[in-house]
Amino acid sequence: MKLRKASALAASVLALSLTATACGSSDDDNGGSGDGGGGKITVGIKFDQPGLGLKTPDGTFAGFDVDVATYIAGELGYTPENINFVESPSPERENLLKRGDVDFIVATYSITDTRKQEVDFAGPYFVAHQDLLIRADEDVTSEDDINNLTLCSVAGSTPAQRIKDEIAPDAGLFEQATYSECLAGLENGQVDAITTDDVILAGYAAQDQHQGKFKLAGLNLSDEFYGIGVQKGSDLRADINTAIQKMIDDGEWDAAIEKNVGPSGYAAEGAPEITETN
Template structure:
């Protein structure tokens, strides 16, 4: 979901540039630097052994291979929702694959390849709780979302005005609150929620309610004006769908119960 830029982003970028040299010029020769999320199971997750998992990781790795980069030549860098544009502008990453919804405001600052996935805002509830089947059922109940996210307010303003909202720093904290019955539901993109529900140890504990409260077209962000890279990524995404790798990655990362839409047509770069 959309998260407003924090005031400290510029300072974070300045620190990153200070510690990494001069951005893109200081990246290891012969490597491809890709921005992903490190804390979203099913999407982009840094595992305890230092490896990476998730749908965006699989997409990025496939694209990199089509660009001529083997996995050992990929450098994954952590990105946050509020710094993706800046990291591209400062050449800290070559492209970003991080549940990155395409919208007009972002297109003013970066170019997108794709889309390669369609997500919708949904609700995650405890599997045994049958009292919540739609957003309106959240009236007089407790809803969790991440601080600064617009998703909870979308529900409270339009569908469940009597819902109380608990904002926590991350979705992992919301999941703990949901498991411990501190809240009755959590909300964000269904892809992120499905990743948490399918993660080892969570099987059977939670369920998605199947709401389509928004449409999020995930794209791969590239630096503004880099039409060559945009075109190559679009070609790679088309091939991933055609050879079955895209569907295999969806099923692998989101679990057997996730109701996904077919791969969307490529609409960027034309």
């Protein structure tokens, strides 16, 4: 293994710099009706995940999760113009649903037993695997290597929790508000790797400004089943499941994968079986 743990001084500098940027994610008006009232529906997505959920410079939204959300909203009777997209950082997803700020969330939202105590899920609609994003000239070849690294991930995410509890409890770990906040530290050598789901990492590595700088370590550390989050007890779950299945059956799911994920070179698995029905 070529990596060595980032120095304590560099880690301290990173902690200070990233904390300064993590005090708020968007100045947009993110208020939602939570009930589709007034002919509109409010949907939570990520704003900073290329290929999945990204707010573009012109204020539009693009990515696989955006296309899935748009398709589902269409099946529920809402045109694209009547969808209000709300940024949904990982630590805030349950709160957004419980407060009724959004009607549903499509935001690389892994289905877990812990989360199911607070919210319900439809789906799953995608399967990913936890991995590391590292600098292109370095290698991490085993899970044992990870304990010697300084990592960056997102607070409230399953990858961050799994690193602490299961994979590498001795690793250094910074938890930030968004994965994009970790990229500067990786590029500058202040952290050794970013850890989250492989499809998310592939999107960052494929961005024009990052071409040739980073690569996936190729470690399959977990199976992550992405679900559509809804309020506990919501009647929307059955309708969303029907919409997901229709999207798969009519070929729109495959088309959305090819358009949004294909350019990164990531080899997506086929659509998973829907299991979240009660």
